[in-house]
Amino acid sequence: MLASRSFHFFVAATVALSVLSTILGARAVVIHLSAAVPQNRLPFPELCAVVGAVVTATVLRPRLWEWDRVATRRASLVSVACALSGMLLPVVIVLLGSTRLPPGVPWSWQVSNYLVFAGIAFCLGPVLGPALAGGTTLVLYLGCGVVNHLAPWAQDVLPVTGYPGPETHWTVASSVVLLALVVHGRTRGATRWSRRLTD
Secondary structure (H helix, E strand, O other): OOOOOOHHHHHHHHHHHHHHHHHOOOOEEEEOOOOOOOOEEEEHHHHHHHHHHHHHHHHOOOOOHHHHOOOOOHHHHHHHHHHHHHHHOOHHHHHHHHOOOOOOOOOHHHHHHHHHHHHHHHHHHHHHOHHHHHHHHHHHHHHHHHHHHHOHHHHHOOOOOOOOOOOOOHHHHHHHHHHHHHHHHHHOOOOHHHHHHHO
C-alpha cells in the first residue's frame, strides 16, 4: 500500500519548494488591480507551500486503489497517514521562508492560510481526481488573494488572511484538515468517479 504512493517524489518536491521558499522568502506576488484599494500580496513561502500541497496530493494518491478499497482497515490508516504527512510536511516550506523576514514580522498567518488550502486540496483529491482538485485549489487561492485586494472587508468573511496578516484562522484550518483526513479514511484516497476522470 505504501509502495503504491510516490513518497520519493513527495520528498523531492518538498525539498525543491523549500529551497525556492528560502531564496524568495522576503518577496511576494503583488496583486494591484485597483488603485482605489490597498494592494494585496501573496508571500512566496505561502504560495510555494500551497503549490507543494497540490503536488503532494497528486503524487501521494493511491496507484493501486482497486486493491486498497477491498483491503483491510490498514488501507484506510495508510491513506489517512499519507494525507496527514502530505498536509503537514509542506509547513516546513513556510517555516524556512519565514527565516528571510525581518525580526518581528508576523508570519504564522501564512501557516494558517496554507493549512486551509492544503485541506481543500486533500478533501477534493479523492473526489475530483488530482488534476481537477489541484486546479480548483490554486484558483481558490488566487481568487481569495484577488478578493482580499478588491474587497478588504471580506477578510471578516473569508477563512484566510490577506497581507500583511497577522490574524489567523486556526479553527477553520484544523477543521478542514480533519475533514480531509475523514475523506481519505472513508475513500482510501480515491473514488470510482475520480479514477474514471484520471484513467
